Amino acid sequence: MSSGSVVSSARANTELLNAQWDRAISSLIIRSSLGLSFGVVFSVLLFKRRAWPAWVGLGFGAGRAWEEADGTFMQLHPRSLFSHYGKELS
Numbered sequence: 001m002s003s004g005s006v007v008s009s010a011r012a013n014t015e016l017l018n019a020q021w022d023r024a025i026s027s028l029i030i031r032s033s034l035g036l037s038f039g040v041v042f043s044v045l046l047f048k049r050r051a052w053p054a055w056v057g058l059g060f061g062a063g064r065a066w067e068e069a070d071g072t073f074m075q076l077h078p079r080s081l082f083s084h085y086g087k088e089l090s
Helices: 003-045 052-076
Strands: none
16 A cells, blocks of 8 residues: 555545544534423423423433444444443454
C-alpha cells in the first residue's frame, strides 16, 4: 500500500467517526429535550407539577440516545477491547 492511500483511508475513517459523533450528540440533544417535554406535560397534567416526571423523561431520552450511539459505534468498531459483558472479544 502506498502512503497516499493510508493517509486517505485514515482521513475517511476520521470523517466517518466525526459524522457519527455529530449524529450521536444531536440525537442526545433531541431525545433528551423530547423526554423532558413529555415529562413536563405529564407533570402538569397528572402529577400536580412535581419535578420527578421531567427528570425521568430526560433520563429516558438520554438513555435511548446513548443506546443508539453505542450501537452505531459498535457497528463501526466491532472489535473493541471489551464487549458489553466485560470479556475480551476474540
